[in-house]
Amino acid sequence: MKGLEDQLLGRVILTEKKELESERTNLIKDVTENKRKMLELEQSLLYKLTTIQGSLLDDETLISVLNVSKDTAAEVREKLAIAKDTEIKINAAREEFRPVATRGSVLYFLICNMAMVNVMYQTSLVQFLERFDWSMLKxxxxxxxxxxxxxxxxxLTYEIFKYKSRGLYEIHKYMFVLLMALKIDMQKEHITHEEFQTFIKGGAALDLNACPPKPAKWITRSSKRSSRAAPRWI
Structure with a gap:
């Protein structure tokens, strides 16, 4: 989900703040180029040191390479420091739009899970991205x-609901709406994952070792952990 969220965040930024994404892309290119330049300088200097014959101080070429390496290295370090500060500012601006990407990721994995209800409910990522982009446009x-x-x-939430509901049997539409509400609440931390599991699975979601001891010996383990409901004494 986190990987898809980052991918969706990039799509949101390209639509809502295109100049920000362009600046970020150019920054990555500049940082990569500067790091490559540093590596080339190190390799050139190392080559000179390993191939020189005689005194180091008598080789004017080596002295020249050392001076160029020193100046260039200082310049590159300064550029990298500026790039680091710029990257922090860009990432902070991008994070403002993360809630859209988070909701998109939650909705996509929800409709993917519907395929476990019926194999006909499979939905590709390309289909979802079309609805995602459409939501930002409209x-x-x-x-x-x-x-x-x-x-x-x-x-986006209503668009995905309409889009997916058209392909669901009536008997499954209510389940889809319920799961959508629960998944969104779980992402917002309004409910915990344990509460979600207990609501969906009942007593089957409980760990027998973590349950309170049986109040009476005649109660069996199967009664203690019902697949339909949690034990009454909890």
Missing amino acids: SEKSPITSRRLNYIIEY
């Missing part, structure tokens, strides 16, 4: 970032 605009994020998330 949702209401706003110059206020927080409000714009809410518009996208609301539109």
Whole structure:
């Protein structure tokens, strides 16, 4: 889910803050180029040191290489330091849009899980990305970032609900809505994973070793852990 979330975040930034993503891409290229330049300088200096004959101080070429390496290294280090600060600022700006990517990741893995209910419910990532991009295109605009994020998330959630519900049997639509609500609440930490498991599986989600001791000897282990409901004494 985290990997897809990062991928979706890139799509959001390309749509909402294209210049920010371009700046980030150029920054990565610059950092890579500067690191490559540092490596080339080190290799050139090492080659000179290993192939020189006679005194080091008498080789003017080596002295020249040392001076160039020193100046270039200082310049590259300065550029890398600036790039690091710039990267922090860019990442902070990108993180503002992460809630959209998080909701998208939750919804995609939810519709993927529906394939376990019926194999016909399979949905490809390409199909989902079309709906994801469509939601950013058609949702209401706003110059206020927080409000714009809410518009996208609301539109995306309802769009995925409509898109997926069209292909579900009636008997499974209510389950899909329930799971969507629970997954979103779980991502927001309104409910825990243990509470989700208990609600879905009942007593089957409980660990017998962690359950309170049986109040009476005549109660069997199968009664203690029912697949339909949690024990009554809990």
